[in-house]
Amino acid sequence: MSDKLKTKFLGKTIKSPLVLPAGIMDMSFSGLNYAVQNGAGIVTSKSLTLEPRMGHKGPVVAEFEGGLLNCMGLCNPGIEDGLAEINQFKKHSDIPVIVSVFATNILDFLKLTKYVNKSKADFLELNLSCPNVFDEFGIPLSASKEKVGEIISAVKKISKLPIIAKLSPNVYDISEIALSAESAGADALCLINTVGPGMLIDTKMVKPVLFNKFGGLSGPCIKPIALKLIYQTYSAVNIPIIGMGGVKSGEDAVEMLMAGATVIGVGTAVYCRGIEVFNKINDEITKFMKEENYKKLSEIPKLKKL
Numbered sequence: 171m172s173d174k175l176k177t178k179f180l181g182k183t184i185k186s187p188l189v190l191p192a193g194i195m196d197m198s199f200s201g202l203n204y205a206v207q208n209g210a211g212i213v214t215s216k217s218l219t220l221e222p223r224m225g226h227k228g229p230v231v232a233e234f235e236g237g238l239l240n241c242m243g244l245c246n247p248g249i250e251d252g253l254a255e256i257n258q259f260k261k262h263s264d265i266p267v268i269v270s271v272f273a274t275n276i277l278d279f280l281k282l283t284k285y286v287n288k289s290k291a292d293f294l295e296l297n298l299s300c301p302n303v304f305d306e307f308g309i310p311l312s313a314s315k316e317k318v319g320e321i322i323s324a325v326k327k328i329s330k331l332p333i334i335a336k337l338s339p340n341v342y343d344i345s346e347i348a349l350s351a352e353s354a355g356a357d358a359l360c361l362i363n364t365v366g367p368g369m370l371i372d373t374k375m376v377k378p379v380l381f382n383k384f385g386g387l388s389g390p391c392i393k394p395i396a397l398k399l400i401y402q403t404y405s406a407v408n409i410p411i412i413g414m415g416g417v418k419s420g421e422d423a424v425e426m427l428m429a430g431a432t433v434i435g436v437g438t439a440v441y442c443r444g445i446e447v448f449n450k451i452n453d454e455i456t457k458f459m460k461e462e463n464y465k466k467l468s469e470i471p472k473l474k475k476l
Protein backbone atom coordinates (compact mmCIF):
# COMPACT_ATOMS: atom_id res chain seq x y z
CA MET A 171 0.00 0.00 0.00
CA SER A 172 1.32 3.44 -0.91
CA ASP A 173 2.70 5.60 1.91
CA LYS A 174 0.82 8.49 0.29
CA LEU A 175 -2.41 7.11 1.79
CA LYS A 176 -1.18 7.43 5.36
CA THR A 177 -3.28 9.92 7.31
CA LYS A 178 -4.45 10.83 10.83
CA PHE A 179 -7.85 10.38 12.38
CA LEU A 180 -8.55 11.63 15.93
CA GLY A 181 -4.87 11.46 16.82
CA LYS A 182 -4.22 7.98 15.41
CA THR A 183 -2.05 7.43 12.36
CA ILE A 184 -3.74 5.13 9.86
CA LYS A 185 -2.22 3.45 6.82
CA SER A 186 -5.33 3.91 4.66
CA PRO A 187 -8.25 6.36 4.90
CA LEU A 188 -10.72 3.53 4.26
CA VAL A 189 -13.03 2.45 7.08
CA LEU A 190 -15.03 -0.75 7.44
CA PRO A 191 -18.45 0.63 8.54
CA ALA A 192 -20.72 -0.83 11.23
CA GLY A 193 -22.64 -3.99 10.38
CA ILE A 194 -20.87 -4.96 7.15
CA MET A 195 -18.76 -7.86 8.42
CA ASP A 196 -19.78 -10.36 11.08
CA MET A 197 -18.77 -9.58 14.64
CA SER A 198 -15.85 -12.03 14.87
CA PHE A 199 -12.28 -10.80 15.36
CA SER A 200 -11.34 -12.75 12.24
CA GLY A 201 -14.01 -10.84 10.26
CA LEU A 202 -12.45 -7.53 11.31
CA ASN A 203 -8.98 -8.87 10.60
CA TYR A 204 -10.07 -9.97 7.12
CA ALA A 205 -10.94 -6.35 6.25
CA VAL A 206 -7.58 -5.14 7.63
CA GLN A 207 -5.65 -7.78 5.64
CA ASN A 208 -7.42 -6.46 2.56
CA GLY A 209 -6.55 -2.81 3.07
CA ALA A 210 -8.96 -1.20 5.59
CA GLY A 211 -7.30 1.42 7.83
CA ILE A 212 -9.96 1.42 10.58
CA VAL A 213 -12.61 -1.19 11.39
CA THR A 214 -16.02 -0.82 13.04
CA SER A 215 -18.00 -3.45 14.95
CA LYS A 216 -21.66 -4.21 14.34
CA SER A 217 -23.87 -1.97 16.48
CA LEU A 218 -23.89 -3.69 19.87
CA THR A 219 -26.79 -3.59 22.31
CA LEU A 220 -26.85 -4.46 26.03
CA GLU A 221 -28.46 -7.84 25.35
CA PRO A 222 -27.90 -10.10 22.31
CA ARG A 223 -30.46 -9.60 19.52
CA MET A 224 -31.65 -12.13 16.96
CA GLY A 225 -32.68 -9.53 14.38
CA HIS A 226 -35.45 -10.04 11.82
CA LYS A 227 -36.55 -13.20 10.07
CA GLY A 228 -34.99 -13.64 6.59
CA PRO A 229 -34.66 -12.66 3.88
CA VAL A 230 -32.99 -9.65 5.51
CA VAL A 231 -30.89 -8.46 2.55
CA ALA A 232 -31.91 -7.99 -1.08
CA GLU A 233 -29.73 -6.83 -3.95
CA PHE A 234 -30.98 -4.58 -6.76
CA GLU A 235 -29.28 -2.53 -9.47
CA GLY A 236 -28.84 0.50 -7.17
CA GLY A 237 -27.33 -1.36 -4.21
CA LEU A 238 -28.82 -3.22 -1.24
CA LEU A 239 -32.00 -3.13 0.79
CA ASN A 240 -31.53 -4.49 4.32
CA CYS A 241 -33.56 -5.03 7.46
CA MET A 242 -31.06 -6.85 9.66
CA GLY A 243 -32.93 -5.70 12.77
CA LEU A 244 -29.64 -4.90 14.55
CA CYS A 245 -28.79 -8.54 15.19
CA ASN A 246 -25.68 -8.74 17.36
CA PRO A 247 -24.16 -10.92 20.10
CA GLY A 248 -24.60 -8.27 22.82
CA ILE A 249 -22.00 -5.90 24.28
CA GLU A 250 -20.08 -8.42 26.41
CA ASP A 251 -19.47 -10.99 23.67
CA GLY A 252 -18.93 -8.27 21.05
CA LEU A 253 -16.22 -6.58 23.13
CA ALA A 254 -14.56 -9.94 23.80
CA GLU A 255 -14.08 -10.31 20.01
CA ILE A 256 -12.67 -6.78 19.77
CA ASN A 257 -10.25 -7.37 22.66
CA GLN A 258 -9.10 -10.54 20.91
CA PHE A 259 -8.58 -8.58 17.67
CA LYS A 260 -6.56 -5.90 19.49
CA LYS A 261 -4.22 -8.56 20.91
CA HIS A 262 -2.99 -9.15 17.36
CA SER A 263 -3.43 -5.78 15.69
CA ASP A 264 -2.77 -2.10 16.33
CA ILE A 265 -5.35 -1.03 13.71
CA PRO A 266 -7.87 1.33 15.35
CA VAL A 267 -11.25 -0.19 16.19
CA ILE A 268 -14.51 1.72 16.48
CA VAL A 269 -17.12 0.08 18.71
CA SER A 270 -20.59 0.95 17.52
CA VAL A 271 -23.32 0.84 20.17
CA PHE A 272 -27.05 1.28 19.94
CA ALA A 273 -29.70 1.99 22.59
CA THR A 274 -33.11 3.61 22.69
CA ASN A 275 -32.51 5.75 25.80
CA ILE A 276 -29.74 7.64 27.62
CA LEU A 277 -29.51 5.21 30.54
CA ASP A 278 -28.73 2.28 28.24
CA PHE A 279 -26.21 4.36 26.25
CA LEU A 280 -24.46 5.07 29.56
CA LYS A 281 -24.44 1.39 30.55
CA LEU A 282 -22.94 0.51 27.14
CA THR A 283 -20.29 3.23 27.55
CA LYS A 284 -19.21 1.75 30.90
CA TYR A 285 -18.60 -1.60 29.19
CA VAL A 286 -16.70 0.05 26.34
CA ASN A 287 -14.51 1.99 28.82
CA LYS A 288 -13.15 -1.34 30.04
CA SER A 289 -12.33 -2.61 26.53
CA LYS A 290 -9.34 -2.23 24.24
CA ALA A 291 -11.36 -0.37 21.59
CA ASP A 292 -10.10 2.99 20.31
CA PHE A 293 -13.30 4.92 19.56
CA LEU A 294 -16.93 4.79 20.64
CA GLU A 295 -19.54 5.27 17.91
CA LEU A 296 -23.09 6.08 19.00
CA ASN A 297 -25.52 4.79 16.41
CA LEU A 298 -28.16 7.51 16.63
CA SER A 299 -29.85 6.48 13.41
CA CYS A 300 -32.56 4.12 14.64
CA PRO A 301 -35.56 5.08 16.72
CA ASN A 302 -36.25 1.92 18.69
CA VAL A 303 -35.98 -1.78 18.14
CA PHE A 304 -39.69 -2.34 17.70
CA ASP A 305 -40.16 0.32 15.07
CA GLU A 306 -36.89 0.25 13.15
CA PHE A 307 -38.08 2.77 10.60
CA GLY A 308 -39.78 5.29 12.83
CA ILE A 309 -38.27 8.72 13.50
CA PRO A 310 -34.53 8.28 14.19
CA LEU A 311 -33.04 9.51 17.49
CA SER A 312 -30.80 11.76 15.45
CA ALA A 313 -33.80 13.55 13.93
CA SER A 314 -34.00 15.58 17.13
CA LYS A 315 -31.14 17.98 17.83
CA GLU A 316 -32.23 18.05 21.50
CA LYS A 317 -32.06 14.21 21.82
CA VAL A 318 -28.70 14.13 20.05
CA GLY A 319 -27.36 16.82 22.41
CA GLU A 320 -28.68 15.07 25.55
CA ILE A 321 -27.28 11.65 24.64
CA ILE A 322 -23.86 12.92 23.59
CA SER A 323 -23.40 15.23 26.62
CA ALA A 324 -24.32 12.41 29.00
CA VAL A 325 -21.99 9.90 27.31
CA LYS A 326 -19.18 12.47 27.01
CA LYS A 327 -19.14 12.88 30.80
CA ILE A 328 -18.18 9.26 31.38
CA SER A 329 -16.55 8.01 28.16
CA LYS A 330 -12.83 7.32 28.25
CA LEU A 331 -12.79 7.12 24.44
CA PRO A 332 -13.35 9.76 21.76
CA ILE A 333 -17.00 9.78 20.66
CA ILE A 334 -18.23 9.49 17.09
CA ALA A 335 -21.91 10.28 16.44
CA LYS A 336 -23.41 8.28 13.55
CA LEU A 337 -26.16 10.29 11.93
CA SER A 338 -29.18 9.35 9.86
CA PRO A 339 -29.76 10.90 6.44
CA ASN A 340 -33.50 10.81 7.11
CA VAL A 341 -33.69 14.27 8.67
CA TYR A 342 -34.89 17.69 7.61
CA ASP A 343 -31.77 19.73 8.40
CA ILE A 344 -28.51 17.79 8.85
CA SER A 345 -26.44 20.86 9.78
CA GLU A 346 -28.44 21.67 12.91
CA ILE A 347 -28.15 18.03 14.06
CA ALA A 348 -24.41 18.02 13.33
CA LEU A 349 -23.90 21.30 15.19
CA SER A 350 -25.81 19.98 18.19
CA ALA A 351 -23.61 16.84 18.22
CA GLU A 352 -20.45 18.96 18.00
CA SER A 353 -21.44 21.35 20.76
CA ALA A 354 -22.46 18.44 23.03
CA GLY A 355 -18.91 17.08 22.75
CA ALA A 356 -18.81 14.67 19.79
CA ASP A 357 -15.21 14.28 18.62
CA ALA A 358 -16.22 13.20 15.11
CA LEU A 359 -19.31 12.46 13.01
CA CYS A 360 -20.09 9.48 10.84
CA LEU A 361 -22.60 9.77 8.02
CA ILE A 362 -24.64 8.54 6.33
CA ASN A 363 -26.49 5.53 7.64
CA THR A 364 -28.96 3.78 5.32
CA VAL A 365 -31.61 5.82 3.52
CA GLY A 366 -35.33 5.18 3.38
CA PRO A 367 -36.84 2.76 4.15
CA GLY A 368 -37.67 1.32 0.76
CA MET A 369 -39.28 -1.83 -0.60
CA LEU A 370 -38.78 -4.35 -3.41
CA ILE A 371 -41.50 -6.68 -4.73
CA ASP A 372 -41.18 -10.25 -5.94
CA THR A 373 -43.61 -10.13 -8.88
CA LYS A 374 -43.92 -13.92 -9.25
CA MET A 375 -44.76 -14.42 -5.59
CA VAL A 376 -46.71 -11.12 -5.40
CA LYS A 377 -45.09 -10.17 -2.11
CA PRO A 378 -42.32 -7.96 -0.76
CA VAL A 379 -38.82 -9.43 -1.20
CA LEU A 380 -37.82 -8.80 2.43
CA PHE A 381 -39.73 -10.73 5.08
CA ASN A 382 -39.90 -7.49 7.06
CA LYS A 383 -41.28 -5.78 3.89
CA PHE A 384 -39.21 -2.58 4.34
CA GLY A 385 -35.46 -2.05 4.53
CA GLY A 386 -32.78 0.64 4.49
CA LEU A 387 -31.05 1.49 1.22
CA SER A 388 -27.28 1.47 0.79
CA GLY A 389 -24.82 1.37 -2.11
CA PRO A 390 -24.42 3.48 -5.27
CA CYS A 391 -28.03 4.76 -5.31
CA ILE A 392 -27.43 6.74 -2.10
CA LYS A 393 -24.08 8.32 -3.04
CA PRO A 394 -25.46 11.68 -4.26
CA ILE A 395 -27.53 12.00 -1.06
CA ALA A 396 -24.47 11.13 1.04
CA LEU A 397 -22.24 13.64 -0.76
CA LYS A 398 -24.76 16.43 -0.28
CA LEU A 399 -25.28 15.71 3.43
CA ILE A 400 -21.53 15.33 4.09
CA TYR A 401 -20.88 18.62 2.30
CA GLN A 402 -23.59 20.43 4.30
CA THR A 403 -22.21 18.92 7.53
CA TYR A 404 -18.60 19.80 6.65
CA SER A 405 -19.74 23.36 5.98
CA ALA A 406 -21.34 23.57 9.45
CA VAL A 407 -18.87 21.89 11.84
CA ASN A 408 -15.14 21.74 12.58
CA ILE A 409 -14.84 18.13 13.75
CA PRO A 410 -13.72 15.32 11.38
CA ILE A 411 -16.24 13.34 9.36
CA ILE A 412 -16.27 9.65 8.41
CA GLY A 413 -18.04 9.94 5.05
CA MET A 414 -19.87 6.95 3.64
CA GLY A 415 -22.73 5.97 1.37
CA GLY A 416 -22.28 4.23 -1.95
CA VAL A 417 -18.49 4.33 -2.23
CA LYS A 418 -17.34 1.57 -4.58
CA SER A 419 -14.33 3.11 -6.37
CA GLY A 420 -11.37 5.42 -5.85
CA GLU A 421 -13.23 8.13 -7.73
CA ASP A 422 -16.17 7.86 -5.27
CA ALA A 423 -13.72 8.01 -2.34
CA VAL A 424 -12.12 11.18 -3.72
CA GLU A 425 -15.60 12.73 -4.08
CA MET A 426 -16.19 12.00 -0.36
CA LEU A 427 -12.89 13.71 0.55
CA MET A 428 -13.77 16.74 -1.60
CA ALA A 429 -17.21 16.94 0.04
CA GLY A 430 -15.46 17.24 3.42
CA ALA A 431 -14.81 13.72 4.73
CA THR A 432 -11.53 13.02 6.56
CA VAL A 433 -11.81 9.26 6.11
CA ILE A 434 -14.17 7.14 3.98
CA GLY A 435 -16.43 4.18 4.77
CA VAL A 436 -16.80 1.34 2.29
CA GLY A 437 -19.76 -0.90 3.16
CA THR A 438 -22.07 -2.26 0.49
CA ALA A 439 -19.21 -2.39 -2.02
CA VAL A 440 -17.77 -5.26 0.07
CA TYR A 441 -20.83 -7.31 -1.00
CA CYS A 442 -20.54 -6.23 -4.64
CA ARG A 443 -16.74 -6.12 -5.29
CA GLY A 444 -15.60 -8.55 -2.56
CA ILE A 445 -13.42 -7.85 0.47
CA GLU A 446 -10.53 -6.99 -1.90
CA VAL A 447 -12.42 -3.76 -2.59
CA PHE A 448 -10.38 -1.96 0.09
CA ASN A 449 -7.07 -2.64 -1.67
CA LYS A 450 -8.63 -1.89 -5.05
CA ILE A 451 -9.91 1.50 -3.84
CA ASN A 452 -6.56 2.26 -2.15
CA ASP A 453 -4.85 1.64 -5.50
CA GLU A 454 -7.41 3.72 -7.37
CA ILE A 455 -6.95 6.68 -4.98
CA THR A 456 -3.16 6.39 -5.36
CA LYS A 457 -3.52 6.38 -9.15
CA PHE A 458 -5.74 9.46 -9.02
CA MET A 459 -3.20 11.25 -6.79
CA LYS A 460 -0.40 10.43 -9.18
CA GLU A 461 -2.38 11.69 -12.19
CA GLU A 462 -3.32 14.91 -10.42
CA ASN A 463 0.10 15.32 -8.80
CA TYR A 464 -1.06 15.22 -5.17
CA LYS A 465 1.80 14.03 -2.93
CA LYS A 466 -0.29 13.33 0.18
CA LEU A 467 -3.94 12.77 0.96
CA SER A 468 -4.30 16.15 2.64
CA GLU A 469 -3.37 17.83 -0.67
CA ILE A 470 -6.62 16.61 -2.25
CA PRO A 471 -8.67 19.82 -2.11
CA LYS A 472 -12.01 20.17 -0.34
CA LEU A 473 -14.91 22.13 -1.85
CA LYS A 474 -15.29 25.70 -0.60
CA LYS A 475 -17.67 25.60 2.39
CA LEU A 476 -21.29 26.70 1.82
Ligand SMILES: Cc1cc2nc3c(=O)[nH]c(=O)nc-3n(C[C@H](O)[C@H](O)[C@H](O)COP(=O)(O)O)c2cc1C
Pocket residue numbers: 191192193194216217231238240242244270297299336362363364387388389390392414415416417435436437438439
Ligand atom coordinates in the same frame (compact mmCIF):
# COMPACT_ATOMS: atom_id res chain seq x y z
C1 LIG B 1 -26.18 -5.30 5.87
C2 LIG B 1 -25.95 -3.98 6.54
C3 LIG B 1 -25.91 -3.90 7.93
C4 LIG B 1 -25.68 -2.68 8.57
N1 LIG B 1 -25.62 -2.62 9.94
C5 LIG B 1 -25.35 -1.45 10.56
C6 LIG B 1 -25.19 -1.39 11.98
O1 LIG B 1 -25.24 -2.39 12.70
N2 LIG B 1 -24.98 -0.16 12.54
C7 LIG B 1 -24.87 0.99 11.80
O2 LIG B 1 -24.65 2.07 12.36
N3 LIG B 1 -24.98 0.94 10.44
C8 LIG B 1 -25.21 -0.23 9.82
N4 LIG B 1 -25.30 -0.28 8.44
C9 LIG B 1 -25.10 0.96 7.66
C10 LIG B 1 -23.67 1.07 7.15
O3 LIG B 1 -22.74 1.10 8.22
C11 LIG B 1 -23.48 2.34 6.25
O4 LIG B 1 -23.72 3.47 7.03
C12 LIG B 1 -24.42 2.35 5.06
O5 LIG B 1 -24.58 1.05 4.52
C13 LIG B 1 -23.95 3.30 3.93
O6 LIG B 1 -22.69 2.93 3.41
P1 LIG B 1 -22.53 1.97 2.09
O7 LIG B 1 -23.40 2.51 1.01
O8 LIG B 1 -21.05 2.02 1.78
O9 LIG B 1 -22.96 0.60 2.52
C14 LIG B 1 -25.52 -1.50 7.79
C15 LIG B 1 -25.57 -1.57 6.39
C16 LIG B 1 -25.76 -2.78 5.76
C17 LIG B 1 -25.78 -2.84 4.25
